[in-house]
Amino acid sequence: MLPVVMYHHINSDDLPLSNTDTMMEEHLKLIAHRYTTVFPGEQLGAKAICLTFDDAYYDFYHYVYPLLKKYHLKALLAVPSAYILEDTQLQAPQRLSLKHHEIYEKENYREFAPFCTYRELREMVQSGHVAIASHSTNHLNLSEEGVDLKGEIFGSKAVLEENLGYRVESFVLPYGKYNDAVVALAREHYPYVFRIGNALNPSWNGIGGLIYRIKGDGLQTPDELFKPLKQLGFWCKTMIKMAKAKG
Numbered sequence: 309m310l311p312v313v314m315y316h317h318i319n320s321d322d323l324p325l326s327n328t329d330t331m332m333e334e335h336l337k338l339i340a341h342r343y344t345t346v347f348p349g350e351q352l353g354a355k356a357i358c359l360t361f362d363d364a365y366y367d368f369y370h371y372v373y374p375l376l377k378k379y380h381l382k383a384l385l386a387v388p389s390a391y392i393l394e395d396t397q398l399q400a401p402q403r404l405s406l407k408h409h410e411i412y413e414k415e416n417y418r419e420f421a422p423f424c425t426y427r428e429l430r431e432m433v434q435s436g437h438v439a440i441a442s443h444s445t446n447h448l449n450l451s452e453e454g455v456d457l458k459g460e461i462f463g464s465k466a467v468l469e470e471n472l473g474y475r476v477e478s479f480v481l482p483y484g485k486y487n488d489a490v491v492a493l494a495r496e497h498y499p500y501v502f503r504i505g506n507a508l509n510p511s512w513n514g515i516g517g518l519i520y521r522i523k524g525d526g527l528q529t530p531d532e533l534f535k536p537l538k539q540l541g542f543w544c545k546t547m548i549k550m551a552k553a554k555g
């Protein structure tokens with residue numbers, strides 16, 4: 309069974325969507341010791357794990373990317389293309405200064421460059437430690453009426469590929485929200501489509517065509533996700549989801 313872990317921020321004020329940099333380092337150190345990190349589509353050994361980070365906040369480049377290099381790990385970064393600037397002259401303290409809600413509510417958020425830039429995304433891809441997924445264009449709830457699904461799902465892929473010179477094969481559903489039309493269109497354009505759901509995956513096909521992710525934000529201990537009781541919970545949920553997908 310393949311565990312895929314979902315993370316968001318590092319050192320953000322939005323605690324349910326964040327880990328501290330020290331917790332993340334201890335957690336990644338443990339993963340490096342016990343598991344082999346894989347990108348979507350790579351061969352799955354018994355100890356395979358896939359790490360995913362949503363929204364491409366600058367804190368990923370600042371805190372997580374150096375740790376991936378230090379511990380020889382791979383991670384998938386889910387990028388909402390409309391938020392990405394080509395480059396910035398701003399320094400780290402400014403770029404890390406916005407509170408979580410300000411990133412989305414401040415009209416001039418771009419003046420703080422709180423997301424990774426294309427220059428940074430290209431560097432990370434070239435390092436071999438980071439793969440890029442589309443996280444839609446505008447990070448909307450795609451299950452709501454009136455959303456331009458083609459623009460959000462396929463348009464974002466075209467924009468990312470053009471700017472990165474890199475083939476984007478994964479799609480991460482914003483807010484984990486979807487309906488049949490969203491899944492059909494995503495599956496048409498991407499071999500790997502990710503949701504939320506605290507279950508494991510028998511293969512890269514996921515369950516019912518969607519790859520499930522475990523919540524890795526707000527860790528209380530570095531090994532929290534790997535404790536027997538927690539693993540049993542993921543396993544049970546996986547069995548229920550698989551039975552439902554069959555029936």
Ligand SMILES: [Zn+2]
Nearest residue numbers: 362363482483
């Ligand atoms: Zn997101």
